[in-house]
Amino acid sequence: MSDELSLAARDAVTHVSAAAPPSAPARLADDAAAIETARRVAADFARDAALRDRERRLPWAELDAFVASGLWAITVPRAFGGPGVSSATLAEVTAIISAADGSLGQIPQNHFYALEVLRVGGSVEQQRFFYDRVLAGERFGNALAEIGHKDFKRRTRLTRDALGLRIDGRKFYCTGALYAHWIPTLVVAEEAGRDVTYLAFVPRHASGVTITDDWDGFGQRVTGSGSVAFDGVRVEPEWVVPFLASFEKPTTIGPLAQIIHAAIDLGIARGAFQAALQFVRERSRPWIDAKVERAADDPLTLAQFGDLAVRLRAAEALVRRAGRYVDAVQAAPNERSVAEASIAVAEARALTTTISLDAGTRLFELAGTAATLDGLGLDRFWRNARTHTLHDPVRWKYHAVGNFWLNDTLPPRHGAL
Template structure:
């Protein structure tokens, strides 16, 4: 990606202001999601990266939603942001995932940035710029064993050198925040301009699902990061926090959106393609009692996922309003429940719709399999078994989920 190409993605936006309502925000999101859905299947099949669509999100102000009102942003609630991600993902699962890392790092700034850092980057966001990510590495023992070079310089800056993988959204971003550890093993986030001469982003993501997220490889060649662009992430976990719960909440919203899309397309294709069993004497498969019952079961799963997501969002908002060890633990447990259920629902609904449509559902021209591929790929981010363990520990033994940013 050349600097010239990157520069065309920085456009002045008319963001939602401090007086924006949830109704206004969700109305804009639903209109954009509908537009994204029109070409979703083709983008997936041909792996067409959504540069235009991400630009449209930026111009509509959809990267500004958690900028505080005091800085000129709408500062929507966590619950509302979950609705935003669900709707956007229902339009296109890859496009729905791309802003997740942006909002993750806005939360890093809100949780550990200095007032000057917050003011600078909030203004960047309001001016139409957004964040990608460079978190993951290969070959390390855990998700927090960062091997990338992060050498301190006499002036307080650091030299960043190394490679990150699965960098969702980095291809489309203006800033690429990087996780790295200092000499004492403490985690920091360093903000690097995407057009820095030492940065290269490779479009080498080859996943079976979420095919157009731009989750490629980012290489840093001795990039100097000034001290004012480095945020001490480790300080977040020195106090009560809902940082990890917030990040996992957005993943739950993405899984829920995939399930919503699968159920929507399943309904349409049952009406368009499915044939009733001859012995029923019916003209439409949609009138067959067994089909109605099974579809109702899938719909129940989706409705439950949405309800759990709303409950989890409200728990995170409540904890932020009155943060202590118990409210933080309850928020994490509520998110764990939403995440465990949305994981299961995305997989079951995206698979279950096939049997209700019949053999013709397997026609590759329909591209119906993309929902299951998206669900299976995205749900691999974190093991569902751990969510159940955290939820059970809290509900049974009052053991708080771990404060590690991964809950």
């Protein structure tokens, strides 16, 4: 790939930028500013979270505010004008937003994933070009997953004809694509008789791109995780970044992707825990055998909240620890250090999976029947956790962790561990 963007590539940005926010986002100075900003915008997002979930109301205004806050640019390196926050801070920002609204917390996951692929495998010119787009307020979605196509020959293809490069194929689970300015798309190209995988950054409004809002999961309802079709979509060579080649060497692409997922689950668990606290304090009635006037004084309820609190704090600690591992190896990764980071993140994901599901379930056990009223929308925490935690089976996290500690077997390098 050329280090210089073609004239056609630069001209195409005019079309993409037409959908960008009207003013440039804030430039956050550092990690502390990112966390403070996340807390501020999360308070706004929380107010109508239940309504958006119940009515599947797409969060266009909230996303614009999210981007305008500067939070979508926090992983842009300082050398390119961004704050370059730590992985631990990225995880905490994600958890803060996810506690307010699990869907809003998940939408930028693949945006940050694409930025990490770009950091690891992109040329300096590609990095400068796309980092500038993000700093200007443009969003990345994703078109990575395909249903049932294990045969590479049938997957979304990148081919070359007399007019240049084109993409043809179908994708699903395309979280964020509906809201994106660019759709990073996993494509397979035949080179020298073998298939090579790339991540192609496709303009959202390019001719031949069709996005269908057909995600109807019972959780994470407004993530825009539907279908994307590519029919002869033209892309420039400068928008194509190596993908699987980045996993042939030790990198932090996989651990970074996974720590964001862990943070989403952690945030959902926090949201459920806080909702349970508030409901039991303000609305629940004590069980008759407790012989107390307030539900908050029921001794068995107190023990249950204590158990949840301890495991929630443990999950938070594991996510922070995993962030330190990822940060330590980003600058100079090697096979061993990347494996250790992957295991640290897997340990965190194992616990954030279980605590998010348990917090969502025990919210109702502790709050009582009144908490099930549909208008309250308290079931969204469990539904969001159950849906999101299915991204990668937790049983394989335990397998990888056990195999590492018992047999010193390094985990596989891919984005799902």
